Amino acid sequence: xxxxxxxxxxxxxxxxxxxxxxxxxxxxxxxxxxxxxxxxxxxxxxxxxxxxxxxxxxxxxxxxxxxxxxxxxxxxxxxxxxxxxxxxxxxxxxxxxxxxxxxxxxxxxxxxxxxxxxxxxxxxxxxxxxxxxxxxxxxxxxxxxxxxxxxxxxxxxxxxxxxxxxxxxxxxxxxxxxxxxxxxxxxxxxxxxxxxxxxxxxxxxxxxxxxxxxxxxxxxxxxxxxxxxxxxxxxxxxxxxxxxxxxxxxxxxxxxxxxxxxxxxxxxxxxxxxxxxxxxxxxxxxxxxxxxxxxxxxxxxxxxxxxxxxxxxxxxxxxxxxxxxxxxxxxxxxxxxxxxxxxxxxxxxxxxxxxxxxxxxxxxxxxxxxxxxxxxxxxxxxxxxxxxxxxxxxxxxxxxxxxxxxxxxxxxxxxxxxxxxxxxxxxxxxxxxxxxxxxxxxxxxxxxxxxxxxxxxxxxxxxxx
Amino acid sequence: xxxxxxxxxxxxxxxxxxxxxxxxxxxxxxxxxxxxxxxxxxxxxxxxxxxxxxxxxxxxxxxxxxxxxxxxxxxxxxxxxxxxxxxxxxxxxxxxxxxxxxxxxxxxxxxxxxxxxxxxxxxxxxxxxxxxxxxxxxxxxxxxxxxxxxxxxxxxxxxxxxxxxxxxxxxxxxxxxxxxxxxxxxxxxxxxxxxxxxxxxxxxxxxxxxxxxxxxxxxxxxxxxxxxxxxxxxxxxxxxxxxxxxxxxxxxxxxxxxxxxxxxxxxxxxxxxxxxxxxxxxxxxxxxxxxxxxxxxxxxxxxxxxxxxxxxxxxxxxxxxxxxxxxxxxxxxxxxxxxxxxxxxxxxxxxxxxxxxxxxxxxxxxxxxxxxxxxxxxxxxxxxxxxxxxxxxxxxxxxxxxxxxxxxxxxxxxxxxxxxxxxxxxxxxxxxxxxxxxxxxxxxxxxxxxxxxxxxxxxxxxxxx
Numbered sequence: 001x002x003x004x005x006x007x008x009x010x011x012x013x014x015x016x017x018x019x020x021x022x023x024x025x026x027x028x029x030x031x032x033x034x035x036x037x038x039x040x041x042x043x044x045x046x047x048x049x050x051x052x053x054x055x056x057x058x059x060x061x062x063x064x065x066x067x068x069x070x071x072x073x074x075x076x077x078x079x080x081x082x083x084x085x086x087x088x089x090x091x092x093x094x095x096x097x098x099x100x101x102x103x104x105x106x107x108x109x110x111x112x113x114x115x116x117x118x119x120x121x122x123x124x125x126x127x128x129x130x131x132x133x134x135x136x137x138x139x140x141x142x143x144x145x146x147x148x149x150x151x152x153x154x155x156x157x158x159x160x161x162x163x164x165x166x167x168x169x170x171x172x173x174x175x176x177x178x179x180x181x182x183x184x185x186x187x188x189x190x191x192x193x194x195x196x197x198x199x200x201x202x203x204x205x206x207x208x209x210x211x212x213x214x215x216x217x218x219x220x221x222x223x224x225x226x227x228x229x230x231x232x233x234x235x236x237x238x239x240x241x242x243x244x245x246x247x248x249x250x251x252x253x254x255x256x257x258x259x260x261x262x263x264x265x266x267x268x269x270x271x272x273x274x275x276x277x278x279x280x281x282x283x284x285x286x287x288x289x290x291x292x293x294x295x296x297x298x299x300x301x302x303x304x305x306x307x308x309x310x311x312x313x314x315x316x317x318x319x320x321x322x323x324x325x326x327x328x329x330x331x332x333x334x335x336x337x338x339x340x341x342x343x344x345x346x347x348x349x350x351x352x353x354x355x356x357x358x359x360x361x362x363x364x365x366x367x368x369x370x371x372x373x374x375x376x377x378x379x380x381x382x383x384x385x386x387x388x389x390x391x392x393x394x395x396x397x398x399x400x401x402x403x404x405x406x407x408x409x410x411x412x413x414x415x416x417x418x419x420x421x422x423x424x425x426x427x428x429x430x431x432x433x434x435x436x437x438x439x440x441x442x443x444x445x446x447x448x449x450x451x452x453x454x455x456x457x458x459x460x461x462x463x464x465x
Numbered sequence: 466x467x468x469x470x471x472x473x474x475x476x477x478x479x480x481x482x483x484x485x486x487x488x489x490x491x492x493x494x495x496x497x498x499x500x501x502x503x504x505x506x507x508x509x510x511x512x513x514x515x516x517x518x519x520x521x522x523x524x525x526x527x528x529x530x531x532x533x534x535x536x537x538x539x540x541x542x543x544x545x546x547x548x549x550x551x552x553x554x555x556x557x558x559x560x561x562x563x564x565x566x567x568x569x570x571x572x573x574x575x576x577x578x579x580x581x582x583x584x585x586x587x588x589x590x591x592x593x594x595x596x597x598x599x600x601x602x603x604x605x606x607x608x609x610x611x612x613x614x615x616x617x618x619x620x621x622x623x624x625x626x627x628x629x630x631x632x633x634x635x636x637x638x639x640x641x642x643x644x645x646x647x648x649x650x651x652x653x654x655x656x657x658x659x660x661x662x663x664x665x666x667x668x669x670x671x672x673x674x675x676x677x678x679x680x681x682x683x684x685x686x687x688x689x690x691x692x693x694x695x696x697x698x699x700x701x702x703x704x705x706x707x708x709x710x711x712x713x714x715x716x717x718x719x720x721x722x723x724x725x726x727x728x729x730x731x732x733x734x735x736x737x738x739x740x741x742x743x744x745x746x747x748x749x750x751x752x753x754x755x756x757x758x759x760x761x762x763x764x765x766x767x768x769x770x771x772x773x774x775x776x777x778x779x780x781x782x783x784x785x786x787x788x789x790x791x792x793x794x795x796x797x798x799x800x801x802x803x804x805x806x807x808x809x810x811x812x813x814x815x816x817x818x819x820x821x822x823x824x825x826x827x828x829x830x831x832x833x834x835x836x837x838x839x840x841x842x843x844x845x846x847x848x849x850x851x852x853x854x855x856x857x858x859x860x861x862x863x864x865x866x867x868x869x870x871x872x873x874x875x876x877x878x879x880x881x882x883x884x885x886x887x888x889x890x891x892x893x894x895x896x897x898x899x900x901x902x903x904x905x906x907x908x909x910x911x912x913x914x915x916x917x918x919x920x921x922x923x924x925x926x927x928x929x930x
Contacts, residue, residue, distance in 0.1 A: 202686065206784040215748030220771045221667065221869025224799045225763035226743070226752045231772035231794070232703060239704035242697070278691070283680030286824040287691045298690035306685045307696035308787050309778035314795060319671040319833040321797055321869075322773050329696070330779060332786055334689045359751040368784040404686025404786075 009449050012143060018136045018448060019119075019441070021051070025094070025128050026112040026121040032072055032095035032161045041072045041157050044094045048135070048155055052077040055139055057153070062173075064158070064165035071165040072157030076173070079138075080150040086461050087150040089179035089418070090451075091408070092131025092186065093159035096123035097433045104435035117441050124439035126432035130185040130425045131155060133444055137451025148459025152179060159186070163408050170415040179418050181381045181458065184409065185447065187424040190398050191272050195389035195450075198422035199382060200300065200401030201409055203335035203372030205344040206308075208365040209234065209352060210328045217313075220321040228359030230327040231312040237362070238329060240355040241305055246290040248305050248333070250351045256338040258374070260301050264399075268296045271398055300401035304334045330367070334403060341369030370405040375419045384457035385421055392449045423450065474917050477608060480910055483601045484584075486516070487909065490559070490593050491577040491586040497537055497560035497626045506537045506622050509559045513600070513620055517542040520604055522618070527638075529623070529630035536630040537622030541638070544603075545615040551926050552615040554644035554883070555916075556873070557596025557651065558624035561588035562898045569900035582906050589904035591897035595650040595890045596620060598909055602916025613924025617644060624651070628873050635880040644883050646846045646923065649874065650912065652889040655863050656737050660854035660915075663887035664847060665765065665866030666874055668800035668837035670809040671773075673830040674699065674817060675793045682778075685786040693824030695792040696777040702827070703794060705820040706770055710756040713770050713798070715816045721803040723839070725766050733761045736863055765866035769799040795832070799868060806834030835870040840884045845926045850886055853918035857911055888915065 030044035031037040045061050052059040052075070059077035063070065072095060080087070099109035099122050107113040112121035119129065134153070141147055154177065156166055170177060189196040213230035214223075243249055275295050279287050289298040298304070312327025314320035333348070335341060349364040356362040375382055377399060389397040402422075409420050425447035431437050495509035496502040510526050517524040517540070524542035528535065537560060545552070564574035564587050572578040577586035584594065599618070606612055619642065621631055635642060654661040678695035679688075708714055740760050744752050754763040763769070777792025779785035798813070800806060814829040821827040840847060842864060854862040867887075874885050890912035896902050 204686075204786070206786070213749060218747060219869060220769075220773060220797060221669075221799060221867070223747070223764070224769040224771050224797075224868060225754050225767055226760045227747060228749055228751070228753050229771050231775050232707070232770075235700040235703035235772065235775075238697060238700035282683060282688070282692060284678060284693055284824050285826075286693070288693050288823040289690050295691045299688070302690055304685075304689040305697075306689050306694050306788055307700065307778065308685060308785060309780050309789070310696050310700075310775055310792065311780045313772065313774035315774050315776045319795065319797065320773060321669070321671070323771055324774070327775065330784065332685060332689075332784065334686060358753040359749050361750075402686070403689060404684060 009140060009452050012140055013445060013448060015445055018445065021136070022119070022129060022132050022444065023112040025132060026119070026123055027110055029110045030095050030123070030157065031098050032158050033098055041095065045073045045075050045157060048075045048094060049077070051135060052153060055079070055142055062169070064169055066165060066168055074157070074169055075153065075155040077153040078151065079147060081146055082148060082150045082459070085149045086180040086458055087152065087178065088455060088458055089152045089154060089177060089182045089416070090134045091154050091182060091184045091412070092134065093127045093156045094131065095157045095160050096126070096128065097160050101435060106436055114441065118438040119441060119444065120436055120438045122437055124437055125426040125430035126437065127159065127186045129439040129444050130447060133425055133447030134183070134185065134451045136448040137455065140448060140452045141455060148456050151455065152177065159408070166408055167411045167415065170411055174415055177416055179416065182412050182416065182418050182420045183454065184420060184422050185425050187402070187422060188426045188428045188430070189424050190400050192427060194272065195393040195395065195397045196424060197382060197385045197389065197397050197399050198402050198424065199377060199399055200337065200374040201372060201406055202300070202403050203339065203341050203410070204332060204368065204370040204405045205335060205341045205348065206330070206332040206368040207345060207348055208328060208330050208367055209237065210326065210363045210365065211237070211356070212326045212361045213323065213359065214325050217325050218323040220323045223323055227323050228357070229323050230360050231324060233357050233360040234310070234312065234327045234329055236357055237352055237355040238307055238331070246288065248303065250347050252347050253303070253344065257303065257336055258338040260297060264301070265297065267399060268300070269294065271296065271400065296400070299403040301336055303336050303339060305331065307331050335372045337372045337374040339372060341371060345369060370407055371410045371414065373409050373413055373420065374401070375421065379419060380461045381419055381421050381458065384461060385423055385454060388450055388453035388457045389423070391453045392446055423454065425450065474605060474914050477605055478910060478913060483910065483913060484906070486601070487584070487594060487597050488577040490597060491584070491588055492575055494575045495560050495588070495622065496563050497623050498563055506560065510538045510540050510622060513540045513559055514542070516600060517618060520544070520607055527634070529634055531630060531633055539622070539634055540618065540620040542618040543616065544612060546611050547613060547615045547924070550614045551645040551923055552617065552643065553920060553923055554617045554619060554642060554647045554881070555599045556619050556647060556649045556877070557599065558592045558621045559596065560622045560625050561591070561593065562625050566900060571901055579906065583903040584906060584909065585901055585903045587902055589902055590891040590895035591902065592624065592651045594904040594909050595912060598890055598912030599648070599650065599916045601913040602920065605913060605917045606920060613921050616920065617642065624873070631873055632876045632880065635876055639880055642881055644881065647877050647881065647883050647885045648919065649885060649887050650890050652867070652887060653891045653893045653895070654889050655865055657892060659737065660858040660860065660862045661889060662847060662850045662854070662862050662864050663867050663889065664842060664864055665802065665839040666837060666871055667765070667868050668804065668806050668875070669797060669833065669835040669870045670800060670806045670813065671795070671797040671833040672810060672813055673793060673795050673832055674702065675791065675828045675830065676702070676821070677791045677826045678788065678824065679790050682790050683788040685788045688788055692788050693822070694788050695825050696789060698822050698825040699775070699777065699792045699794055701822055702817055702820040703772055703796070711754050713768065715812050717812050718768070718809065722768065722801055723803040725762060729766070730762065732864060733765070734759065736761065736865065761865070764868040766801055768801050768804060770796065772796050800837045802837045802839040804837060806836060810834060835872055836875045836879065838874050838878055838885065839866070840886065844884060846884055846886050846923065849922035849926060850888055850919060853915055853922045854888070856918045857914045888919065890915065
């Protein structure tokens with residue numbers, strides 16, 4: 001593989017036609033959350049199905065639903081004409097966020113408009129633009145001959161409403177969806193001039209703590225000094241969950257946590273990140289956290305514990321002298337590779353009651369969990385992505401992780417068992433989910449080139465590597 | 466003074482007429498909170514004015530109000546026919562709590578009914594029954610001759626709505642209301658067979674703590690580990706306000722606190738109190754608090770710190786992964802003699818920010834304060850009350866305090882400068898403020914006798930003692 005290949009691809013790119021087609025897709029208001037757009041959802045799915053059929057894919061629209069509720073269709077397409085070569089499953093979604101607040105859009109959300117080199121439209125970056133870059137990437141390769149790998153497309157219509165039918169669909173079609181690697185482009189690169197591969201996501205354990213004091217609300221004058229106060233107790237419990245160094249005190253919590261390698265720490269230290277700018281962007285004077293780790297390390301590779309909500313007693317105006325009967329909090333822990341959400345939840349359920357002061361009863365309810373995900377940096381897929389990005393951007397890729405959990409990624413891992421490559425084309429400044437969402441024309445076209453280059457590079461992998 | 470005096474008073478008591486008159490007053494639905502009862506309020510006030518006039522008092526109804534809002538009238542009456550003798554101001558209130566929930570009343574709230582020796586009616590114990598016992602006590606003495614002291618009645622109609630006009634009324638009429646001692650019967654005795662004098666009340670400092678993290682709510686995946694979490698910070702602050710022994714850590718907080726005397730501790734230890742029953746009555750397995758003090762000592766004579774309300778982040782169903790921008794709590798401290806609410810509030814405002822972890826900003830807002838009150842146990846008024854109760858109940862009085870703050874008591878002290886004697890006739894089981902409020906006939910009649918005996922005993926005091 002040489003640099004000339006990139007030039008070839010770039011020279012072949014029909015930018016005008018790629019934009020015209022994407023604009024057509026962006027004009028369809030496929031808002032999955034809004035039942036008045038059900039027909040638009042079907043139109044967008046049909047558009048993709050027809051396009052993929054025109055590229056020689058076997059393509060269909062699969063109905064979804066469960067529990068008597070019908071969902072939006074999945075577009076599934078495959079072209080398996082590369083025997084002996086890896087199979088790549090490309091995931092994307094054709095549904096978009098609601099456009100509200102409409103009055104804040106400079107130009108209408110479903111009339112794509114180019115200003116200053118950016119496409120302004122709902123769905124431009126999230127995820128129609130990034131998903132369609134793969135469609136056009138495949139088309140680019142087909143204009144030169146057969147695809148270098150077997151390609152499957154799974155384009156869903158419910159990502160913006162929490163993918164309620166995706167896990168069921170994956171389980172039902174697991175055989176058909178089998179792949180060597182799954183490629184997703186539905187997020188943001190680290191910075192404008194940094195081609196990025198995201199190789200890890202944090203997992204999640206989310207619990208609710210309930211503290212019960214007396215059997216009714218009490219007057220703080222008549223009972224203060226003798227009745228247990230569940231809010232004070234809850235605060236003690238929560239304060240006890242971390243030590244002064246910001247380390248979580250739950251016994252066994254860090255067992256098995258994969259430490260960062262010196263290479264990873266060095267790599268991240270070189271990324272264009274500034275603590276000052278990061279703090280300023282959220283308006284805080286400092287970035288507290290676990291001692292001994294940089295901000296990116298804490299965000300991407302260290303587990304955390306945050307209270308997401310708390311309640312108890314009187315929350316209105318003025319002063320009510322009550323000792324409430326109960327209090328509660330939602331507490332979530334971001335987990336990292338080596339931690340299992342179910343085990344962590346169990347540890348929390350065991351430990352929290354031991355922190356409770358005398359007089360109160362404590363219950364810890366498990367609400368939600370998610371597996372952390374990490375792709376081995378030495379995997380051939382990561383190396384292929386690096387080569388593809390280097391060809392397109394003229395510089396090596398940055399390898400970062402992300403602090404959030406992407407539930408569908410964990411679903412893919414769990415139900416299909418294949419590694420997931422997150423190769424994003426967008427940027428944070430695209431403002432997905434906000435008014436005036438946009439996608440840089442250059443990022444769209446680089447996305448097309450990256451998709452084509454990545455499939456070429458993956459074609460050089462041996463199966464089962 | 467001999468036991469025979471009690472017998473005399475008791476023999477003179479016209480129980481039937483005392484009940485008939487009280488029932489007449491109880492039939493007037495004088496609910497101060499409900500504007501549809503404004504006329505009933507005036508009827509109840511007029512009833513008391515007429516009655517006191519019939520006893521030879523100069524009595525009038527004074528309108529109240531401030532800021533353009535008119536209030537319910539104060540009934541003020543005086544009979545100053547005991548030159549050289551002390552002046553006693555008797556406070557009570559003729560307004561009552563709303564009757565809701567009506568369906569839980571066994572008999573209608575404004576049709577007084579006697580069952581098992583108890584008068585069931587709204588206001589029977591709180592405070593019409595207890596206040597009217599003083600009116601009948603005075604009448605009893607008058608049937609024998611002139612009153613042994615100068616007597617002033619101040620009967621307000623807004624106690625159940627927080628006495629919004631009382632402080633203003635006291636300030637305006639301070640000269641006229643001048644008294645050597647103020648007697649209030651508007652609460653509960655310690656136990657059924659325990660005649661009680663309450664000689665102390667706790668004060669209050671009530672603040673609101675606001676903690677600000679980032680300038681907006683953040684996603685806990687993208688920011689968890691680096692962004693300050695104001696709920697975690699608030700919990701750390703609150704947990705830091707007490708040590709493991711339940712002692713409040715605010716520097717200077719205990720400065721000046723009056724320690725209990727060995728006599729007080731011994732006296733309270735003899736009161737019929739059971740920790741087991743107290744804990745069972747509120748459904749808790751233990752009664753946590755400051756180490757080294759009994760439950761009654763902690764409730765009556767030790768300062769406390771309780772969180773009365775807390776809020777922040779997501780309080781709805783399910784799991785929302787937010788790091789909220791802010792959190793807050795209402796925190797109140799019960800204060801004891803020797804502590805000044807303004808000073809304590811200032812100490813809290815100085816100390817709380819020092820407990821804040823890195824990255825958050827903290828503000829402590831003063832909401833409300835109240836002075837602690839204590840009457841010297843050696844005062845002649847206390848001794849007079851003791852003698853009066855001993856005569857009526859045939860056993861010496863118990864001297865206790867109460868953990869709450871009664872704002873009007875502090876107002877009386879502050880604006881009239883006289884000691885306040887709290888001599889209660891009711892019981893907790895009377896269920897004031899609840900459906901089926903009641904007052905034992907025996908307690909009503911003992912109240913009349915106590916009032917008469919107390920005025921006699923106070924007549925033996927020298928002025929200015």
